[in-house]
Amino acid sequence: MVEISLEGKVLITGKIRAETGLSIGGATVGLDIGGVDNPVVKDAEGKPYIPGSSLKGKMRSLLEKSNDLAKDESRVWVVKPTEKGEKGISIHLCNDPDCEVCNIFGRANGEFPKIDNNKRSKISDESVRIENTTPTRLIVRDAVLSGESAEKLRELKTDLEFTEVKWENVIDRITSAANPRQMERVPAGAEFEFGMIYNVFNEQDKDNLKQVFKSLELLEHDYLGGSGTRGYGRVKFGDIKVYWNSKADYESGDVMKTPINGEYKTPASIVKNFEAIREEIR
Ligand SMILES: [Zn+2]
Known part of the structure; x- marks a missing residue:
């Protein structure tokens, strides 16, 4: 780091x-x-x-879309969907040190499951290891x-x-x-x-x-x-x-x-x- x-x-x-x-x-x-x-x-x-969290979440998701980072393969589950049908939360996370979205909104180390290719609401067997912890730049009140x-x-x-x-x-x-x-x-x-x-x-x-x-x-x-x-x-x-x-x-x-x-x-x-x-x- x-x-x-x-x-x-x-x-x-x-x-x-x-x-x-x-x-x-x-x-x-x-x-x-x-x-x-x-x-x-x-x-x-x-x-x-x-x-502030609503505003920040919306800003992040709009930037992800506009910077072409919102595709399933660029996203991971940060809150997993459950068997009971509770929806999870997926966002873009990557290890690219120059990624604008990850740098502005921060990233934490960890292993995050990817999104299933066939069923978008499900967890895939693959995961992404984030090892490039970055402090959040943006704080929204x-x-x-x-x-x-x-x-x-x-x-x-x-x-x-x-x-x-x-x-x-x-x-x-x-x-x-x-x-x-x-x-x-x-x-x-x-x-x-x-x-x-x-x-x-x-x-x-x-x-x-x-x-x-x-x-x-x-x-x-x-x-x-x-x-x-x-x-x-x-x-x-x-x-x-x-x-x-x-x-x-x-x-x-x-x-x-x-x-x-x-x-x-x-x-x-x-x-x-x-x-x-x-x-x-x-
Ligand atoms: Zn990124």
Whole structure:
């Protein structure tokens, strides 16, 4: 393993706006007393939020697809599917020291089973040994509802506090029977504040930062949370600020100075002008 020492940290902040209703599920609660069967995940104050893990997982899977790493032969089971029918989780993992996805999201040593060629939901006899442990560069925080949005949603007096409830007809694919369900969602227009930390250990990490913004671009053309095929979960990122804090800045306490992305505040404009922004990371 290559020796690793921190050169600095890139901090990214900004807003995520729900362009359509957003349904990121928490645990089902209160069904027996007429509750909603697809509740939105909420914090201790009852405000909906976007878990950092959901955001990061989506960014990773979109990058895997876009970088041609999502094929079955490039993926392994990190959570195995069970005989009882519980779905496993498969992701891309490899030993290539230059792999952008593995470097950004990290990899841990271990033996991971591959996906069966004939039955995609099954485990193959073959496995991949990962022996190139890499620290995760990207940390994604939970995105919290902005104060302004919380205020507006309170005034709106939605069905539930901060959220609305919609009846959806879900068709059972086997029996074709319609199965009406109540879906809870965060109304379109709600804004969340997000934060990400990107650790920089070497020159390649500085180049790879572009991939982080590329994944946000891809996410704007995909969806976040559930029911994306029914139009839920369209999001837009805006008001992005990118800060570079070098090791020396931490030494002097001179951190979080001027954002290095200037007037480029959307994922697409940052990707387009990445070379200039990259030059500021030194
Ligand atoms: Zn890889």
